[in-house]
Amino acid sequence: MRIADQLRTHVKRAGVLVLVSAGLMGAAQFASAQVTANDADPALIAKGHQLAVAADCMACHTAINGGKPFAGGYGIASPMGTIYSSNITPSKTAGIGNYTEVQFARALREGVRADGAHLYPAMPYTSYTGLTDADVHALYAYFMHGVTPIDDAAPPTKLPFPFSVRASMALWNTLYLNERRFAPDPRHDAQWNHGAYLANVLAHCSACHTPRNFMMAEDAKQDLGGAQLGAWYAPNITSDAVSGIGAWTDAELASYLKTGRAPGKNQAAGPMAEAVQNSLQYLSDDDLAAIVAYLRSTPPIRDARETKPAFAHGASASVETGLRGMQPSNANGTLTTGAALFSGYCASCHRVDGTGSPSQAYPSLSANTATGSLNPSNLVAAMLYGVDREAGGQHVLMPSFGEDSYVQPLSDEQIASIANYVLTQYGNADVRVSVEEVAQARNGGPRPLLARLQPVMVPGIVVAVLLVIALAIGFARRRAAKAVAAPQAGKV
CATH class of the missing domain: 1.10.760.10 (Cytochrome c-like domain)
Incomplete structure (x- = not known):
């Protein structure tokens, strides 16, 4: 069964599409409210399902060619190597069935599993960190009560050293994870805030459309300014009329998000086609209009080489x-x-x-x-x-x-x-x-500097350790020599 067919089945079971509203127009109310609804409440599960669709969870956590929904195993081709998505069904042996809601929230917002191991930011927790408490609660209810448990373990991720050291992500998170919940901006209306939450948190647009720095963290100064995504390129979607989407009409932008095409402008392929197929097409017209309104307000980023769209x-x-x-x-x-x-x-x-x-x-x-x-x-x-x-x-x-x-x-x-x-x-x-550029695209696209340096990292670390040891030995010998020389100098 195709992922799109699986999604339609889930949508049908959940009932009529509801607005992905938690943390959107009423975010402040949801964030401050005490959530006491039963986790198995059908309305709460349906709401969690819609949030999961907006967040495009199934696309990454379902293997292609007949994978079971949310059972993991989808290979994400990162510059550091293939990262396999995990099983997030409520299976108690292979999935997240033993997660408490606190542990579930920490995985979503901080990228830390229940066992304390760190997730790689291929899981867009840097965006999901903005999820409100109410949304996390609804998502937890859905994944625990609205998803079929699958006891098949996903294949493990095996990145080359030193990227295989998950503990290093703790330092990365300290440097680059802005752990902050979404709060409506009083300077903007409800529609804008609705779109900001969808674009920046649930749909995690910046994860693909924002270029990354040397350490593979999003460059906030170039937010949504376009980024290489393996062999594909996620274009500039800021409000700039030349380099971005400023010259698109609202109808064209909404059509592109809903159907994957806007005649005379663009058509979705690669990762964007997956986002349209598995997530964006299921959002309501109000949701899409809110995203459009938000994108139109983003600071424009212009490539000086471009003179026309x-x-x-x-x-x-x-x-x-x-x-x-x-x-x-x-x-x-x-x-x-x-x-x-x-x-x-x-x-x-x-x-x-x-x-x-x-x-x-x-x-x-x-x-x-x-x-x-x-x-x-x-x-x-x-x-x-x-x-x-x-x-x-x-x-x-x-x-x-x-x-x-x-x-x-x-x-x-x-x-x-x-x-x-x-x-x-x-x-x-x-x-x-060039022929070389085609060969590069065939092999997964340009590799960032950090990935290209990987072959020399191990020798570099060894040399650094040996240098530290040599310096320590030298320092110890000098201290010992001074200690021997001091009594002799006193006898003179």
């Missing part, structure tokens, strides 16, 4: 007629140029002039942020990994052309040729894709 690049064009008759009818191996490769592998869906299908399920390649961005990662990743998104009963599927393709695996050189043809014909002609 990414979606404003390109126009429809076709070179198809120039390709006809260039080769004998029985010739082989003729797809050697970007234009010929595009004609052979892309034009049947995106049309020969790049205008896309009439429904725009296969979108236009001009007026498209994937082809107009200064960062071509999403264009390359879409070809390597495909697009698979189901929202509102519509399934959008673009096959991948990577090594696991069931259509035709393409080489790094071929992917680069197609990308550069598309950029020149339909997108930002100033951007070029």
Whole structure:
């Protein structure tokens, strides 16, 4: 069963979608109220379910290809290595069935398990730390009483040393975890506060859209300013009209969040497609409008290299007629140029002039942020990994052309040729894709400096320890020499 189908089943069981309201419009009331409802109360469980959907818990805690809901095992490809999500069903042997509510809250807000071990921030506890007490209580009720226990243990995470030392996260949390509960800002109205809670806490937008510093913590000065996410790129979603979403209409933004596409602007793929499919499409129109209102208020971040929005690049064009008759009818191996490769592998869906299908399920390649961005990662990743998104009963599927393709695996050189043809014909002609960049995307995307330093960390630590020992020995010898010399000096 697909994750989207599982979600629909859960939604149906919970009843009509309710507003994800705890800590939103009435956050102050919920935070200060004494929660006394029975944990098994159906209304409380339904509320917890909706919070779990808004927080996109199932997407990360359910393995692909038939994984059981919330049983863990989903491999999160972090720059430090693959991090496997844990079983968060109420199983008492493999899940969180023995967690008290206090322990559950600490895991959500501080990233510390019941056994005291630290979680990696692939679990967005740096955002969930803003959860109100009422929301934590509802989530606890849902996971303890509304989720089927699964006694299958998730595979363990095995990162290379020193990242494998979970205790080091205690220092990381001291430096970068801003443990603070959400409180409504009296300078803004209820809708803005509703959107701020959804965007910053439950939906944890900054976890993907904010660049990270050397220690892999979010750079608050560049909040929502766009960040590399493995092979994909989570774009700038600040209010800036050129580099961000300031030039989008409210309807386009709401449509993108609800369906994963806004014709003439963008279409969700990769991690964003997962967020739409598993979480955002189930939010109410009021929830989505609140997120839009909040994003419109964010401080604008502008890339000085950009002079117009990414979606404003390109126009429809076709070179198809120039390709006809260039080769004998029985010739082989003729797809050697970007234009010929595009004609052979892309034009049947995106049309020969790049205008896309009439429904725009296969979108236009001009007026498209994937082809107009200064960062071509999403264009390359879409070809390597495909697009698979189901929202509102519509399934959008673009096959991948990577090594696991069931259509035709393409080489790094071929992917680069197609990308550069598309950029020149339909997108930002100033951007070029190298073969090396395609190879990098095929291997998971650019690695941050901290990950690249990992091979030399162990030798560096050994050298540092030996240096400390040598200094200690030298200091001890000098003290001993002074102690011997002192009595002798007194005899002179």
